[in-house]
Amino acid sequence: MLGRFLGRWGFPALPIxxxxxxxxxxxxxxIVVSFWTRVGLVVRPAFTFTSYAAFFAGARLLVLERSLIxxxxxxxxxxxxxxxxxxxxxxxxxxxxxxxxLLLFTVPFLVNYIIRAFAWTWLLGRTxxxxxxxxxxxxxxxxxxxxxxxxVAVLIGLVTSYMPFMIFPLWVSLAGIDRRLIQASWMLGAxxxxxxxxxxxxxxxxxxxxxxxxxxxxxxxxSAIPVVMGGVGYQMMGNSIASAMDxxxxxxxxxxxxxxxxxxxxxxxxxxxxxxxxxxLGMILRPRG
Amino acid sequence: xxxxxxxxxFVSWCCLSVVLLVIYLxxxxxxxxxxxxxxxxxxLTLRWYLALWRDPVLVSxxxxxxxxxxxxxxxxxxxxxxxxxxxxxxxxxxxILALMLLPLFVPGVSMGxxxxxxxxxxxxxxxxxxxxxxxxxxxxxxxxxxxxTAMSTFDPVYLEAAxxxxxxxxxxFVDIELPLIRSGVSGAATFSLILSFNExxxxxxxxxxxxxxxxxxxxxxxxVGLSPALYALMSLLILLTLGLVAAFVVGGARPPRExxxxxxxxxxxxxx
Numbered sequence: 001m002l003g004r005f006l007g008r009w010g011f012p013a014l015p016i017x018x019x020x021x022x023x024x025x026x027x028x029x030x031i032v033v034s035f036w037t038r039v040g041l042v043v044r045p046a047f048t049f050t051s052y053a054a055f056f057a058g059a060r061l062l063v064l065e066r067s068l069i070x071x072x073x074x075x076x077x078x079x080x081x082x083x084x085x086x087x088x089x090x091x092x093x094x095x096x097x098x099x100x101x102l103l104l105f106t107v108p109f110l111v112n113y114i115i116r117a118f119a120w121t122w123l124l125g126r127t128x129x130x131x132x133x134x135x136x137x138x139x140x141x142x143x144x145x146x147x148x149x150x151x152v153a154v155l156i157g158l159v160t161s162y163m164p165f166m167i168f169p170l171w172v173s174l175a176g177i178d179r180r181l182i183q184a185s186w187m188l189g190a191x192x193x194x195x196x197x198x199x200x201x202x203x204x205x206x207x208x209x210x211x212x213x214x215x216x217x218x219x220x221x222x223s224a225i226p227v228v229m230g231g232v233g234y235q236m237m238g239n240s241i242a243s244a245m246d247x248x249x250x251x252x253x254x255x256x257x258x259x260x261x262x263x264x265x266x267x268x269x270x271x272x273x274x275x276x277x278x279x280x281l282g283m284i285l286r287p288r289g
Numbered sequence: 290x291x292x293x294x295x296x297x298x299f300v301s302w303c304c305l306s307v308v309l310l311v312i313y314l315x316x317x318x319x320x321x322x323x324x325x326x327x328x329x330x331x332x333l334t335l336r337w338y339l340a341l342w343r344d345p346v347l348v349s350x351x352x353x354x355x356x357x358x359x360x361x362x363x364x365x366x367x368x369x370x371x372x373x374x375x376x377x378x379x380x381x382x383x384x385i386l387a388l389m390l391l392p393l394f395v396p397g398v399s400m401g402x403x404x405x406x407x408x409x410x411x412x413x414x415x416x417x418x419x420x421x422x423x424x425x426x427x428x429x430x431x432x433x434x435x436x437x438t439a440m441s442t443f444d445p446v447y448l449e450a451a452x453x454x455x456x457x458x459x460x461x462f463v464d465i466e467l468p469l470i471r472s473g474v475s476g477a478a479t480f481s482l483i484l485s486f487n488e489x490x491x492x493x494x495x496x497x498x499x500x501x502x503x504x505x506x507x508x509x510x511x512x513v514g515l516s517p518a519l520y521a522l523m524s525l526l527i528l529l530t531l532g533l534v535a536a537f538v539v540g541g542a543r544p545p546r547e548x549x550x551x552x553x554x555x556x557x558x559x560x561x
Contacts, residue, residue: 012375015368026403112487119315221396281383
């Protein structure tokens with residue numbers, strides 16, 4: 001009896017318990033610890049805003065601003081690249097070709113983005129491939145040195161790290177659109193551009209927002225790209241968390257991380273309330289032939 | 290009109306190829322620098338690959354990576370199967386899917402910090418356990434998505450047939466459904482293994498005394514910078530990742546075999 005009960009309910013309950021214990025509880029704990037206090041090297045339970053005050057006062061506000069700008073730029077740029085690709089795969093390519101191209105975008109995403117960032121530091125460097133090409137084609141006479149260890153470099157790092165995976169949610173939402181709606185718009189005389197703006201784009205927004213949250217939050221909390229491609233002293237939210245941990249200031253690290261987590265939760269809530277997250281999740285679960 | 294349209298198609302494919310080229314470009318330099326470090330016209334050499342095996346710290350990191358990778362591949366696949374079943378069987382499929390996908394939206398450093406605080410509070414200290422848990426949590430959303438996608442192409446009428454033949458839910462799942470979604474299961478395991486081999490940030494925060502290959506690369510970079518030996522190591526990881534994907538495409542993604550009457554007979558004969 002017990003065996004059958006576990007067989008029926010225990011197996012499906014296992015991943016839910018795992019996610020609750022090792023994802024939800026730790027994330028909640030981060031928020032709790034952000035209010036704790038640090039005495040010497042010991043962290044004590046308390047309810048104080050010291051860590052937040054330390055974060056929002058002074059130079060770290062610049063870190064917040066820079067992270068916001070970089071994340072918005074990277075997300076916008078990634079959407080501009082990923083949306084046409086997903087659109088093309090959903091509407092213009094054969095299902096077989098679409099599957100192949102999606103797989104091709106998966107493979108580099110799987111290779112650790114830090115390794116790819118190391119490679120970019122050479123590609124973008126003074127003696128790297130990009131500068132060599134620019135000089136060979138006569139576009140510049142001497143190597144551009146703002147390509148590496150700059151905002152541009154961080155932007156390239158962020159876009160190439162997270163853009164490939166954004167194609168998936170966009171493709172899911174575009175491929176899930178009922179074609180009859182587009183045909184109806186066409187039959188009622190709307191030109192293609194109008195059909196896209198009034199029918200296709202609005203219907204794909206749940207997927208656009210899923211991709212945008214994924215990119216924005218990942219970039220906002222990114223800790224390795226600024227170190228590898230931003231150069232010495234380039235601080236963003238993610239590596240501020242890491243450097244607070246390096247000096248064992250866990251409440252401060254937790255406070256900065258809480259700012260990231262609250263941003264994430266706010267965006268997920270917005271997705272749920274405004275952009276129909278339920279419809280998007282339903283599209284993932286819809287049976288396919 | 291049709292010539293115009295095929296011209297647009299051609300240009301679209303060209304743009305797509307350029308984006309793919311840029312995305313694949315960073316996979317090349319580590320391999321070049323590991324084979325011919327220094328001058329561009331230097332002779333090819335494999336000495337940096339051989340040098341890797343003389344570093345005892347690295348050799349033990351490779352052993353840890355393999356151990357953790359196998360644990361994560363098994364754990365994330367089983368949990369992903371359970372999650373896909375929960376999504377189908379329980380009343381709140383979208384809520385469960387949202388819970389499973391949540392780690393995708395949490396930056397690595399935030400998730401690492403959160404789990405590290407949790408481990409410290411609960412008193413989990415074993416390095417291998419900590420690394421395996423944090424990597425399984427990272428691989429689980431991908432494993433769940435892959436299994437869910439495989440299950441969505443599975444026709445539930447086969448399950449009905451199994452029930453009619455007298456099989457219990459569990460037997461029907463193991464004997465009928467599991468063989469049919471086999472490519473999804475092997476995909477989830479392959480992805481989880483690859484994600485485990487390529488994870489740095491979460492692992493580096495919780496790791497404790499043990500190193501994985503990725504945390505070895507990251508800490509060596511932070512301490513002494515990049516070297517031909519590190520490029521050799523990165524090349525091996527890139528080739529391993531490409532190899533695993535290729536193995537999956539060739540071996541695991543074959544269409545599932547047809548269900549035969551014998552399967553239903555087997556499922557029903559084992560009913561309790």
